[in-house]
Amino acid sequence: MKKWLIGLSVAAGLSACVTINIYFPAAAAEKAADKIIEEVWQLKDGETKSGAPTPESAPDPVPDAKPADAPAK
């Protein structure tokens, strides 16, 4: 009886392993393919890659320069 149960659990384990090995993540593969194709064909860069670091801290207000520049006429 014990041997029979051990055999059963081993068989169950093996079949589960086979299932895992066969399993192909089709949705993940499509996502990966899309990502690579967009990169290689350089499609819609703006949409897929958001959050690109744009240096927006560059323009300084420089309030001191104003009075010197303004009365030019």
Next chain:
Amino acid sequence: MKNLLVGFVLLSSLLANNFVNAAEPNLDVNTPAIIAIKASMTARHSQLLPHYVSGAVGLTKDGFIAVKDATAVPLRERSGINSLVADENIDRAKLYKEIAAGNGHPEWQNDIQNTFAGRWIDKAQAGWHYQSGGAWVKK
């Protein structure tokens, strides 16, 4: 008998864990090999692009490209187009292989290739040619 039960519970929890891991797969496409292949293909694309547009080169149904109509290419470029297509196909084959191998499942190579085959065609621009059944179709 108790030992056996404990063993069985352990085994099944282990299997459950495996299932959780298998249900949440994420294909890694940023191994060094894949990055190198992508760079090579991206660089080549600017040369291939006019040939896709002219119809000289089309997308095959198995995830590769082929010379469809060499007469669409000026005579002096015709020898170049064959090596361009050959190089691209070498890279594509490597890409499919590396994605499968890089994710620990070399046996997925064919599935990955088939997935790509559909996606290349899906993302092709209007006017490009692709293989459908035995014939070339203009998108």
